[in-house]
Amino acid sequence: MRLCRPKSNRGQQSSAMGIERYAGRVAMVTGASSGIGAAITQALLRKGLTVVGLARRVDRVKALALKDAPGKLHAIQCDVSNEESILAAFKWVKGNLKGVDILINNAGVGNDADLITGKTEDWKRILDVNVLGLSICTREAVQDMMTKGIDDGVIIHISSDLGHMSPPAGNIAMYIASKHMVKTLLDGLRKDLAKKKSKIRVGEISPGPVKTEFASNFKQFNPEMLKLIPLHESEDVAEIVICMLSQDPRLQVHDVIMHPTGSAH
Template sequence: MGIEKYKGRVALVTGASAGIGAAIVQALLKHGLTVVGLARRADNVMALALKDAPGKLHALAGDVSSEESILSAFKWIKENLGGVDVLINNAGVFPSADLTAGKTEDWKRILDVNVLGLSVCTREAVQDMLKRGVDDGFIIHINSLIGHVLPTRSSFAMYCASKHAVKALLEGLRKDLVEKGSKIRVGEISPGLVKTEGIIRISQDVPKEVREASDLAILEPEDIAEGAIYMLSQHPRIQVYEMIIMPTGTKM
């Protein structure tokens, strides 16, 4: 029993317009899931549709930092598709936010998206699954390698804190579901450096000579998507709870 058990079922992917989210959307479509991509740039999500894939794609415009926006998305899914069976909490932001001179608005954005938005999406998905009697649902958080180590740079401390929070929230969720007697599975994927829009944008601030001399090991978004498919493909008795994906040769 592999991922085919989710064929035709509904998966919600947040932060779906680019990078890891976009790769996960297309991987799920190839396996026949009905995928709802939630992002501020819904037109970019629709561009991910695959002509020959058995799955169907729906694009919703929304901002994970807004509870109202999240609730609206879940309402649309409930009314049009029946409900969410798989949630991939991928949306995340990582502005540089120094702890002694950073802007409160930057700190708030990090926590609103990476922690609170993820939590609201999780709550709504689990409540919906429980109400519908879905006992084989799956919640996957896209965490980060930095959620397992201490900050490598002081300016990333708040981002690092948000990712450590994701790890704690996952264990809290697992225990909550066990106490409820639910077989809904949970897991997190923690990648090292991945070639995404955000990483490319940050790299532009690095001096050219440093970029050219760097032997930085980096992953492709599709590598993380394959990790999500692996999690979903396991027998219901198996919960792949933690997956750390590091690029070969990384020095972190």
Template sequence: MGIEKYRGRVALVTGASGGIGSAIVQALLKHGLTVVGMARRVEKIKELAVKDAPGKLHAIAGDLRDEASILDAFKWVKDNLGGVDILINNAGVAGTFPFTSLIDTKTENWKSILDVNVLGLSICTREAVQDMLRRGVDDGFIIHICSTAGHTPPNIDGLAMYFASKHAVKVLLEGLRKDLVAKGSKIRVGEISPGPVRSQAVPNLAAAPPELLEFFAKLNNTPLLETEDIAEAVVYMLSQHPRVQVHDIIVMPTGQPF
């Protein structure tokens, strides 16, 4: 029994318009799932259709900073596809550039990180799980795309709030697992924590402090994961027997020096 058991079922992927999200959408389409790609740039999602893939792609607009937008997206899925069976919480942000310390950062920068990485993720999770429970779906799956930042202290100035948000994702995952166990539900949860991935955007470094220039210079000389590596980790997690819950997959590129 592998991922084939989800063939034809509905998977919602947030942050689907590029990078890791795009790779996950296309991997699930190839395995025959009905995939709802959610992002602010709907036109980019529509470009992800895979020729001759057995799965079907739907592109919907959604902004994780706006609860009403999230609720509208879930309503669309319920009204048009019956509901969500798998949720991939992929969307995430690191904050605005140039990065600044916790002493200097403006509140709106912190809010932009927490609204997407923590609150948006939590709202999506709540809506998906409530929908599954209402419909009696007992083999659903919630997957958070976290980061190795959720497992370590901050390793560069100016990213403490981003690291904190990813630590929050890890804690929220375990809390969700225990909430589902308490309800007697067999809905499974898991997270995938990538190291450096080639899709990660590098900001304009013209005004970057020396330590940030050093970090990106190191990153440019570091082996990187491809987005497809993370998509394959999602497929692996979904492919396990219902008795197996793969709780966290840490994926690092071979030879990563930090």
């Protein structure tokens, strides 16, 4: 099966199979100010969606607006490690845009805090954003969708291929553990929704290393080293988001694992 297949020629059915079904509807993107989040935000704007970009650096989100794109951008300042900040963002969306139809959980942090000498605050930061923040955003989005009676909503977690393997080094084990948790939370969410007879779709994208400023959080990924390894572009991940949203509602793409061409790990 081709993930990004061309539109079918089955008359009226074809429109239900493309991302066009979400034109004008509300997609929330966390961590939208740079890298993967910025690329996803602009890709959705080009497809005509109303995008709510959440980030601490709200001016950088505002700068992503595209004059020639049919979609509309709303930039909201939000710290995903803070529950009050998340709830305030969802309250604004519900009051002004009637709630969320799509959630892209992209916000993530990482660091080199190892398991023997690492600082508790560094571990906590990873878990607060990558696990708890993602879970709070997911809970609020699902409740929004159910309140609105939306049965074709979509939630996508941006994870990592590291969430499918053992840590190559102890200094990034806490970060990798958080991505394993994301995978487990996704499985649990899918089962919860199925139990409730909901047709809200969920999935995750697990890319390999991406050419973004995120890599600078890890000492081992210095600029010279990054020149020597294959990397994804942020737009590669954004394209997979569009592909997942373009599928017929009967199809739930649960996990897409990405590797840059030439990668050996």
